[in-house]
Amino acid sequence: MGFTPEALLFAVFSVSSVIAALGVVVIRDPVKAALSLIACFFSISCLFVLQSAELLAVLEILVYAGAIMVLFVFVIMLVENRDEAIVNPALGQRLGVPLKLAAVALVAFALLNGVRRAGLSTPEDLPTDFGSVSSVGHEFFDNFLFHFEVTSVLLLVGIVGAVVISKRRKPQT
Amino acid sequence: MSISLPALEPLLPGLLLVGVAILLLMYEVFAGQADRTYAAHLAVVGLGLSMFLSLKAVGTPRALLFGTDLANAPLIVDDFARVASALVAAAGLVAALLSPSYAKNAGHDHGEYYGLILFAVVGMMIMSMAGDLMTFFLGLETMSIAVYALTGLRAHDPRSTEAALKYFLMGAFATGFLLFGIALVYGATASVSLATLATFKAGSPLLTLGIALILIGFAFKVAAVPFHMWAPDVYEGAPTPVTGFMAVGVKAAAFIALLRLVHSGLGVSAQTDSTWIPILSALAVLTILVGNVLALVQQNVKRMLAYSSVSHAGYLLIGVVAAARGEASAGSAIIFYLTSYTFMTLGAFGVLTFLERKEGGPESERYGAFAGIGFRHPALGMAMSLFMVALAGMPPTGGFFGKLYLFTAAIRAEETWLALVGIAGSLISVYYYLRVIVAFYMREVPEPGPTPTATRSAQLTLGVALAAFFVLQLGLFPAPLLALTKSAMLSLGL
Amino acid sequence: MSPAIPVENYLYLAIVLFSIGAAGVLIRRNAIVVFMCIELMLNAANLVLISFARHHADPAGHIYVLLVMAVAAAEVAVGLAIMIAMFRERKSIHVDDLRDMHG
Numbered sequence: 146m147g148f149t150p151e152a153l154l155f156a157v158f159s160v161s162s163v164i165a166a167l168g169v170v171v172i173r174d175p176v177k178a179a180l181s182l183i184a185c186f187f188s189i190s191c192l193f194v195l196q197s198a199e200l201l202a203v204l205e206i207l208v209y210a211g212a213i214m215v216l217f218v219f220v221i222m223l224v225e226n227r228d229e230a231i232v233n234p235a236l237g238q239r240l241g242v243p244l245k246l247a248a249v250a251l252v253a254f255a256l257l258n259g260v261r262r263a264g265l266s267t268p269e270d271l272p273t274d275f276g277s278v279s280s281v282g283h284e285f286f287d288n289f290l291f292h293f294e295v296t297s298v299l300l301l302v303g304i305v306g307a308v309v310i311s312k313r314r315k316p317q318t
Numbered sequence: 319m320s321i322s323l324p325a326l327e328p329l330l331p332g333l334l335l336v337g338v339a340i341l342l343l344m345y346e347v348f349a350g351q352a353d354r355t356y357a358a359h360l361a362v363v364g365l366g367l368s369m370f371l372s373l374k375a376v377g378t379p380r381a382l383l384f385g386t387d388l389a390n391a392p393l394i395v396d397d398f399a400r401v402a403s404a405l406v407a408a409a410g411l412v413a414a415l416l417s418p419s420y421a422k423n424a425g426h427d428h429g430e431y432y433g434l435i436l437f438a439v440v441g442m443m444i445m446s447m448a449g450d451l452m453t454f455f456l457g458l459e460t461m462s463i464a465v466y467a468l469t470g471l472r473a474h475d476p477r478s479t480e481a482a483l484k485y486f487l488m489g490a491f492a493t494g495f496l497l498f499g500i501a502l503v504y505g506a507t508a509s510v511s512l513a514t515l516a517t518f519k520a521g522s523p524l525l526t527l528g529i530a531l532i533l534i535g536f537a538f539k540v541a542a543v544p545f546h547m548w549a550p551d552v553y554e555g556a557p558t559p560v561t562g563f564m565a566v567g568v569k570a571a572a573f574i575a576l577l578r579l580v581h582s583g584l585g586v587s588a589q590t591d592s593t594w595i596p597i598l599s600a601l602a603v604l605t606i607l608v609g610n611v612l613a614l615v616q617q618n619v620k621r622m623l624a625y626s627s628v629s630h631a632g633y634l635l636i637g638v639v640a641a642a643r644g645e646a647s648a649g650s651a652i653i654f655y656l657t658s659y660t661f662m663t664l665g666a667f668g669v670l671t672f673l674e675r676k677e678g679g680p681e682s683e684r685y686g687a688f689a690g691i692g693f694r695h696p697a698l699g700m701a702m703s704l705f706m707v708a709l710a711g712m713p714p715t716g717g718f719f720g721k722l723y724l725f726t727a728a729i730r731a732e733e734t735w736l737a738l739v740g741i742a743g744s745l746i747s748v749y750y751y752l753r754v755i756v757a758f759y760m761r762e763v764p765e766p767g768p769t770p771t772a773t774r775s776a777q778l779t780l781g782v783a784l785a786a787f788f789v790l791q792l793g794l795f796p797a798p799l800l801a802l803t804k805s806a807m808l809s810l811g812l
Numbered sequence: 813m814s815p816a817i818p819v820e821n822y823l824y825l826a827i828v829l830f831s832i833g834a835a836g837v838l839i840r841r842n843a844i845v846v847f848m849c850i851e852l853m854l855n856a857a858n859l860v861l862i863s864f865a866r867h868h869a870d871p872a873g874h875i876y877v878l879l880v881m882a883v884a885a886a887e888v889a890v891g892l893a894i895m896i897a898m899f900r901e902r903k904s905i906h907v908d909d910l911r912d913m914h915g
Contacts, residue, residue: 155817159825161347166829166852170836175845184849185829192822196866201858201877208881209855213888220892221844224899243732245838253831256502260823263506268819270868276874284871285332285855285878291384291392292875296442298336298881301888302437302460305343306467307893309430452876461884463890476901481823482894486905487846490887491837493855497880498830504876505823508868631863 154195162188175221179214186210211302328395329456331368331403338364339436343614347430354427358418358777361432362411362790365439369407372400376802380809385449387512391608392453393444395508399522401802402446402574405657406567410439412664413563415781420559420772422471422670426471435563435648438464442571448580451500451510454575458539460498461571462489465514465564469556477680481555488548492538499531512582525595532579533597539572540631543608554683558674561620562667565627566660573634573656577649580641581810591740598639599736605632606743613750618683622750623666626709629743630659636736637674637724645731649810650803651723658792659714662708665785669702685757692758699758699784708789711744723800822863830856843895843905847888887911 151274165188169180186209193202285293343356349357373705376397385391412434421427435462444457466489470482506524518525534545541549553561566699609629616622634655640648673691675682692699708715721776725737792799831853836849858877863875899905 155821159821161910163828163832166832168838169845169848169852170832175842178845179848184509185852186855189829189859192825192859193862195817196822196862197876198862198865198874201874202882204878205855205858208885209851213851213885216846216847216888216892217844220895224844224905238881240910242839246835247833249831249838249910252834256527256827256830257526257824257838260500260820260827262523263522263820265505265819265867268867271869275869277872280871281874281878285875288390288872289875289879290454292456292879294881295453295460297462298437298440299456299463299886300882302434302441302467303889304463305430305433305437306463306890307871308896309426309428309434309467310470310828310890310893338856362836452879456879456883459886463886466890466894470897479894479897479901483843483898483905486891486894487837487843487850490847490891491834491853492859493883493887494830494837497854497857498860501857501864501876504861504873508864508870509872510876519865577840754833 151195154191158188158191158195162192176218179218179221183210183214183218186214196276197271200276200278200281325383327377328383329393331371331407332440334368334371334748335364335407335436335443339440342429342433342436346433349429350702354421354429355418355777357427357429357432358373358414358421361414361436362777364436365407365411365414368439369411372404374782374804376400377539382449388449389509389511390805391449393421393447394449395447396806397445398574398578398806399447401653401806402570405444405570405653405660406442406446408657409563409567409570409660409664410435412661412668412781412785413559413567415777415784416559416562416664416668416671417557418777420557420674420778422676423470424475424557427460431468431471432463434468436624438468438563438567440538441601442567445539445571445575448575449512449514450742455496455500458575459493460733461568462493462539465560465568468560469552469564471560472555472557475555477555478557478602479650481552481688484548485556488538492545495531496535497539499528499533499535502528502531504528512578516582517557517640529594536572536576537601538570540634541628542631542635543604543628546605546609546628549628550612550624551622552782553627554618554620554680558620558667558671561623562664562809564624565667566663566676569627569634570656570660573638576638577652578776579639580638581649594642595639598635598642599733602632602635602639602736603739604622605629605635606739608633610743610746614746616750617685619670619679619685619688619754620683622754623663623670626747626750627663629721629747630709632743633721633740634723636728636733636740639733639736640727640731642732643733645727646729646807647723647730649807650729650800653803653806654792654799655720655724658708658720658789661785661788661792662705662715662717665701665782665789666709668778668782668785669698669705672698672782676719684752688754688757689760690758698782701756701782702758704786704789706754708731708793710748710751712748714793715791718793719796720792819863819867823860824861826856826859829853829859841906843898843907844892846907847891847895851884851888854880 162185165181165185172178172181190202190205203284319797368740382391383393421431441457441461445454466486469485470479472478487497502524507518508516537545606629609625609632613622615627637648639650708717711717711721725740728737833849835853836848840846858880861873861876895905
């Protein structure tokens with residue numbers, strides 16, 4: 146693999162996404178953790194661009210880094226601003242942490258090893274408009290009409306659920 | 319591609335429910351202070367009609383929607399999907415019947431409550447019809463999000479919100495695994511269609527890992543050990559009718575979708591790849607043993623039923639192992655078991671709903687709180703005894719035949735030892751199920767005696783009576799349902 | 813145009829991000845941060861989907877990511893509503909404080 150600009154960009158954004166992701170886990174302050182997650186989403190969206198997924202890259206920023214994370218930050222501001230110790234200081238909880246990390250490492254190792262052994266073929270050639278608004282839009286409304294409809298029901302359920310949870314009445318006496 | 323209206327006819331049961339659910343949401347806008355019992359009636363009528371439409375279509379040819387062949391159709395409406403849709407609609411129907419008086423007492427008697435139940439049923443139907451993993455995923459999320467919200471509705475009990483938060487975090491975590499698994503399967507097969515998945519032989523590590531992650535997601539959803547930690551807290555905290563609905567509906571939908579997966583991709587790879595059977599078997603054995611042993615030590619009846627529901631997931635996993643071995647009768651045994659389990663569990667939670675006290679709280683759910691109920695309310699005592707006997711798997715109830723068919727299928731698939739573990743687990747379970755009956759008929763009634771009739775209502779009585787009727791019906795005349803489940807499995811190509 | 817980066821590299825990266833997210837879910841105590849770690853896991857899955865869409869030159873992969881975004885949005889709405897309800901009752905959203913029920 147030559148040292149192409151693409152490789153350089155991949156290196157930069159993969160390293161920055163991993164650092165930002167680690168930030169989410171190790172930063173105490175939830176607001177800063179949220180900012181770190183936004184940085185991570187930004188890096189991921191740049192990686193989308195590298196793979197010719199321009200529309201999805203824009204949506205990643207708009208939906209995740211924009212809408213969803215704003216909601217997160219808003220709720221963090223609303224509920225709490227005390228610092229937390231990342232790990233529960235109780236001894237039993239602290240002893241559990243290495244065990245949990247080991248379980249995650251096991252899964253990660255199995256996955257990494259699986260990908261290494263997968264022997265993926267060379268990638269297909271891309272059509273020139275791959276990932277553009279029109280190609281994604283055509284694909285969506287030609288072949289995924291049903292998914293589109295279900296998604297509308299899903300979002301309705303989400304809205305109704307959120308409303309119902311927050312407007313609970315006290316029981317009648 | 320154009321969609322003409324008649325092409326949607328196979329979807330009518332689901333579309334009807336979406337329509338009724340939206341009607342219920344609108345009703346809430348104009349209802350003001352009116353009594354919400356009508357909302358319950360509307361939901362029950364909608365679910366009943368949807369169930370009837372599903373059953374009526376059984377026997378008609380398979381319909382592929384929004385696609386031309388198995389490899390690209392997101393929805394496959396075959397007899398399997400129709401029977402499954404009728405089952406989840408029945409679960410929703412009984413749950414809706416159990417709800418009105420309880421909801422009034424607990425402060426969530428609004429149209430949205432029934433609307434969410436209907437939406438959850440729609441999600442379950444989509445799961446049962448899914449021809450590809452992405453459709454399945456959307457159905458699962460529709461169901462899950464509705465149930466997360468339903469769990470947290472009890473206004474006067476902080477345990478409810480806590481249960482909702484736990485269920486939500488665990489469910490979303492499981493979604494992460496499921497989605498990563500689907501992504502890996504997509505990478506390995508360049509498609510998420512189950513039919514395409516079935517053409518791939520084992521050997522691709524990506525495919526194996528993808529299916530493994532999907533199975534972890536499933537295990538969370540059906541609360542299989544070691545992914546069961548959330549179940550008791552969530553079952554305890556949720557509104558009692560919702561607990562019943564969650565215990566049967568979510569489990570039924572997950573196992574039905576798993577059955578479709580087994581009969582496409584996983585089944586093929588299980589017969590060529592030696593890793594699946596041992597993993598599934600270990601999961602089944604652990605789930606049965608841990609579920610039963612932990613159910614033994616519970617003091618709260620709702621928590622006991624939660625752990626017992628874990629163990630029932632274990633019995634069903636035995637059926638999945640048999641199905642993965644290619645045993646044809648395993649699938650119909652699973653559907654039969656799910657049906658009888660639906661009625662006996664909803665019935666048991668219905669009786670608990672009856673006995674819910676106005677102030678609620680964990681004290682009213684202990685074994686001791688039920689002392690003497692069997693004498694003062696003989697009908698309730700009889701009904702609870704029937705459901706407990708059925709859950710323990712004794713004749714003359716549907717629970718007996720459910721276990722009989724399931725374990726026979728396991729023996730036919732040369733998994734005799736799994737059947738033996740299942741029988742051992744059932745024997746343990748007899749103890750804690752009988753303990754409920756003993757509590758109901760205990761002589762010493764504490765003074766002052768409990769007055770557990772705050773939530774009595776005609777709908778609740780009807781719901782419990784319906785459940786009791788079907789538990790007995792399936793125990794005395796299992797043949798019609800068995801024939802139905804067989805035709806369902808035939809439509810999967812078995 | 814031939815890609816300079818093999819798809820495996822993207823997959824390794826996605827697995828690392830997924831594992832970081834999973835570890836965060838297991839060890840963090842603040843429910844909101846736990847939920848953010850879950851979002852990280854979903855994004856790792858999205859990265860896998862996009863990489864394979866590129867690999868197979870299959871636009872369907874992009875649609876899947878779009879659907880996942882919609883699902884995530886609906887989940888966030890309900891999840892954050894539950895957390896606010898929790899905070900109203902407990903003045904805390906720490907997972908360790910979920911101790912009302914015991915078996």
